[in-house]
Amino acid sequence: MVKVPFSLSTRLIGAALIASVFTSACSNESATQEQGMPPSLVEVQQVETARVQESSEFVGALEAQERVQLRPETEGRIVSILAQPGQRVEAGTPILILKSDVNQAQVSGAAADVSAAQAAVNTARARVQAAIAERDRAAADVELQTTEYERTAQLAAEGAQSQQALDQATNRRNTAIAALRAAEDNVGVAQAELNQAQAQFDRAQADQAVARSNLSDTEINAPIAGVVGNIPVRVGDVVSTQDVLTSIIQNQVLDLNISVPIERADQLRVGLPVELVDNLGTPLVNGEISFVSPEVNTTDQxxxxxxxxxxxxxxxxxxxxxxxxxxxxxxxxxxPTSAVTRIAGQTFVYMAEPGEPSPDGQPQMIARQQPVSLGSIQGNNYQVLSGVEAGDQVITSGVLNLMDGAPIMTGPPGGPPGQPGLEQPPG
Known part of the structure; x- marks a missing residue:
């Protein structure tokens, strides 16, 4: 006894089963023709060459390329909402206005401090000017007393002036020099006071700028152009720096993260076409791969x-x-997927072909069963690898009621019967 391998025996059994199907179909065709079975109403589609795609489907969530959440820079009460959810805005567009009594008080206090510091600077500057004037007078007096001293000293040397007159001239000169030194010291002190007052004025101005900046933070503006998201707050609400007031979404282009199995990694490339499809597989939006990671996720490969x-x-x-x-x-x-039937694991379609004329001599079409090899599904269609060629007439409706060789007439489903094998004229 010869042992037949399991796979070979399976193919032999399948072939025998298919042969028995065709034998039965042929006998059915003869019986149908002999018994004069009435033709079945079917729809027929001519097969045409189409664009076939090899594809893989993935599911994920779309993400905006840029999304910003708006939070207040300071605590305050909302006094105005200037934008609506879903509104498209430009960068810098005011969205909400807050009111902060604390910040306003800080601005007022900072302004008062600036005024006081300015007054102190003015006073110190006046003191410097007075000290400089006093120093100049003291310098002039020193010059005068020095001239007098030199004249008196010359006359005393000639015997025209007494020693007492010389001593008095010397004393006046020394007093003038001491006064000049004191005036110069006063100028230094006044200048130091002016520098201190100026520094205080600069600090007051800086504090005022900070206070004004804090006050301006009560106006919440859009940092980017985009669409305003949900605004969960209302006028009168008190908000803090932790509260999300709304979001600005830049959604002109949306991204989808896709985890592609490592087996397909060598086919991934930037620019590869991608389609968004509905539940029936119908393309909705065309896009493309814009980024491919240089590394593999070790968890899911x-x-x-x-x-x-x-x-x-x-x-x-x-x-x-x-x-x-x-x-x-x-x-x-x-x-179309509706044209395909399966028997014992084999796929078939019914082809509309000319048959023998009817007893009254009229031309007649019959359904001819044809085995096919199918590829992947694209929407509502199967890719055909073999068994059907362009130009063939494939029956797309009523196939469950057909058998090989059964007479048919073409027409819209549910419509009135037409001539056997002839399409109903458009009415």
Whole structure:
């Protein structure tokens, strides 16, 4: 006894089963033709060459490329809301206005300090000027007394003046020099006081600038251009620096993070086309891969890729979507999924072909069962690898009621019967 391998025996059994199906179908065709079974109403579609894609589907959530949460820089009460959720704004657009009594008081106090410091500077400057004037008078007096001393000394040497007159001239000169030194010291003290007053004035101005800046923080502006998100606060609410007032979302382009299995990593590249599809697989938005991570996630052995999609306003930040990466695309054959039947694991379609004329001599079409090899599903269509060619007439409706060789007539489902094998004229 010869042992047949399991896989070979399985193929032999399948072939025998298919052969029995065709034998039964042929006998059914003969019986159908002999018994004069009425033709079935079906729809027929001519097969055409279409673009076939090799793709993989992924699910994820869309993310805005830039999103900013707005928080107040200072505590305050909301007195005005100037924007609406969903409104598109430019950078710098006022969104909310806060009122802070503390900041206003700080601004007022800082302004008073600046005024006081300015007055102190003016007073110190006046003292410097007075001290300089006094020093100049003292210097002039020293010059005068020195001249007098020199004249008296000459006359005393000639015997024209007494020693007492010389002593008095010497004393006046020394007094003038001492007064000049005191005046110069006063100028130094006054200048130091002016410098101190000027420093105090500079500090007061800096404090005033900070207070004004804090006051301006009560106006919350959009830091970027985008769409205003939800505004959970209301006029009259008191908010702190930890509260989120709203968000600005830049959603002209949305990104989708995709974890691609490592087996496909060699096919990933920037610019690879990606489609967002609905539940039926119908393409909605076209995008492309904009980023491929240079490393592999060791946990799930996947490569992170980012796909970017233009947004016409229908896509939302955080929205869950189905995305299809198109690995390859080329010409091929597609047929509707409704045209496919399965028997014993084998896939078939019914082809509309000319049959024998009816007893009254009219032309007649029949359904011819054709085995096919199928590829992946694209939307509502199967890719056909073999068994069907462009130009074939494939039956797309009513296939469950057909058998090989059964007479058919074409027309819209549920419509009135047409001539066997002829399409109903448009009415």
């Amino acid at each position: 996947a490569v992170l890729a980012k796909a970017s999609f233009p947004n016409d306003g229908n896509l939302k930040d955080g929205q869950f979507v189905r995305a299809r990466i198109i690995w390859e695309s080329g010409p091929g054959i597609l047929i």
